Amino acid sequence: MDNNWPLWEVFVRSxxxxxxxxxxxxxxxxxxxxxxNARDVYTRRNEGVSIxxxxxxxxxxxxxxxxxxxxxxxxxxxxxxxxxxxxxxxxKHM
Amino acid sequence: MSNExxxxxxxxxxxxxxxxxxxxxxxxxxEKYRKTHIRQISQHAHSEIVGMLPEGNWISRAPSLRRKxxxxxxxxxxxxxxxxxxxxxxxxxxxxIELYDQLHSGKAKYSSIFNYPTLxxxxxxxxxxxxxxxxxxxxxxxxxxxxxxxxxxxxxVCKEESFHQRQGFEIMLKLxxxxxxxxxxxxxxxxxxxxxxxxxxxxxxxxxxxTEQSMKWKLKRKSNDDLRQQFIDQTVPQADLLGLTIPDPxxxxxxxxxxxxxxxxxxxxxxxxxxxxxxxxxQRISARVAAWDNGSWVRDAAMAHAAKKEALKIKIxx
Ligand SMILES: [Fe+2]
Ligand SMILES: [Fe+2]
Ligand SMILES: [Fe+2]
Numbered sequence: 481m482d483n484n485w486p487l488w489e490v491f492v493r494s495x496x497x498x499x500x501x502x503x504x505x506x507x508x509x510x511x512x513x514x515x516x517n518a519r520d521v522y523t524r525r526n527e528g529v530s531i532x533x534x535x536x537x538x539x540x541x542x543x544x545x546x547x548x549x550x551x552x553x554x555x556x557x558x559x560x561x562x563x564x565x566x567x568x569x570x571x572k573h574m
Numbered sequence: 575m576s577n578e579x580x581x582x583x584x585x586x587x588x589x590x591x592x593x594x595x596x597x598x599x600x601x602x603x604x605e606k607y608r609k610t611h612i613r614q615i616s617q618h619a620h621s622e623i624v625g626m627l628p629e630g631n632w633i634s635r636a637p638s639l640r641r642k643x644x645x646x647x648x649x650x651x652x653x654x655x656x657x658x659x660x661x662x663x664x665x666x667x668x669x670x671i672e673l674y675d676q677l678h679s680g681k682a683k684y685s686s687i688f689n690y691p692t693l694x695x696x697x698x699x700x701x702x703x704x705x706x707x708x709x710x711x712x713x714x715x716x717x718x719x720x721x722x723x724x725x726x727x728x729x730x731v732c733k734e735e736s737f738h739q740r741q742g743f744e745i746m747l748k749l750x751x752x753x754x755x756x757x758x759x760x761x762x763x764x765x766x767x768x769x770x771x772x773x774x775x776x777x778x779x780x781x782x783x784x785t786e787q788s789m790k791w792k793l794k795r796k797s798n799d800d801l802r803q804q805f806i807d808q809t810v811p812q813a814d815l816l817g818l819t820i821p822d823p824x825x826x827x828x829x830x831x832x833x834x835x836x837x838x839x840x841x842x843x844x845x846x847x848x849x850x851x852x853x854x855x856x857q858r859i860s861a862r863v864a865a866w867d868n869g870s871w872v873r874d875a876a877m878a879h880a881a882k883k884e885a886l887k888i889k890i891x892x
Contacts, residue, residue, distance in 0.1 A: 483874050483877050484669070484670070484671050484873075485873065485876070485877065487661075487664065487670075504658055504661050504662075504723075504726075504727070505661040505664070506657060506661060507670055507882040509873070509876035509877050509879065510876070510879070510880035510883060510884075513876065519579075520650075520654075521654050521657050524647075524651070524654065525734075531684055541600060543600060544598070544601045544602070544833070545602065546598050567577075
């Protein structure tokens with residue numbers, strides 16, 4: 481049996497009204513321990529009000545080598561931006 | 575990939591860094607960049623972890639509850655720093671267990687300063703004031719380094735370091751305002767920690783092998799000698815304030831440069847310690863290895879418990 485503790489990614493909400501943000505990672509035997517360790521490692525000075533932990537192996541990440549196919553199609557779609565549309569100057573509040 | 579393709583990728587890569595873009599773990603990077611970062615980040619992580627030992631030595635003997643709480647919190651922070659840095663290092667494709675093996679087998683280095691003993695309570699003052707002080711000078715420029723996970727870890731580390739230095743200085747101040755014996759103790763600690771702290775900022779520029787490449791990659795933003803000068807210039811007035819004497823007869827203010835000139839550093843001593851012959855090298859590594867080995871049954875038990883809980887969850891779901 482592989483007895484090395486698996487890797488977990490830690491996300492912390494620093495205060496209500498803000499989203500959880502990736503803080504880093506840590507090793508723990510299970511999800512409860514991951515949460516406790518995250519508390520000790522990443523929030524020793526009130527950095528958070530809520531923590532998520534996710535097993536790193538459960539994250540599917542995009543590959544930066546494919547950024548072209550993934551993100552470039554958005555670049556030529558200027559009609560998704562308000563400045564693409566001509567409106568006379570007299571029109572207010574638009 | 576052909577050599578030409580690699581070469582053009584390298585050019586694009588260097589240009590990105592020159593434009594101050596950050597490199598993230600899944601981005602293409604030259605093998606040398608990856609290796610150099612694994613080496614530097616892991617050395618840094620090991621230093622935080624081994625660095626707990628000289629101070630851990632005094633937790634149970636701190637002179638008051640206030641001091642004990644502060645020292646305990648500081649040592650806990652150092653553990654945290656080690657963990658931030660190990661996890662940044664793991665994003666480069668090396669496992670935690672490999673990193674530990676490198677430390678435990680002596681293959682990896684850590685800061686030579688932690689191979690000196692902490693003989694009296696005043697050493698807790700000197701370590702916080704000088705060693706954390708020198709560490710801050712080393713670390714602040716790294717908050718802007720090119721590798722994203724390292725830079726982010728350093729931002730967190732730097733936020734926490736200033737309490738470390740202040741609590742050390744406060745210990746020194748208290749001793750210096752105390753009895754003659756207490757002040758002597760503070761002076762003795764400064765005498766022993768001064769030179770090793772200067773060495774901590776690394777070999778002189780002439781001797782430093784990695785500097786040029788490291789500057790390009792923003793792993794280094796100022797040379798070792800510049801950092802050392804900065805440390806001396808900021809620390810001497812603090813020693814004056816304490817009423818302590820820096821153990822260097824050649825130290826004097828230079829009106830022309832606006833900096834302090836200082837005596838010759840005993841680099842033979844530095845290399846002896848780096849090569850494993852410092853006063854505590856063996857003690858530090860054996861303490862670390864013992865902690866890891868003695869914890870083995872706990873790690874196994876935790877994994878067994880996790881497996882049982884998982885099995886139970888699946889059973890309930892069915
Ligand atoms: Fe630290
Ligand atoms: Fe550090
Ligand atoms: Fe520190």
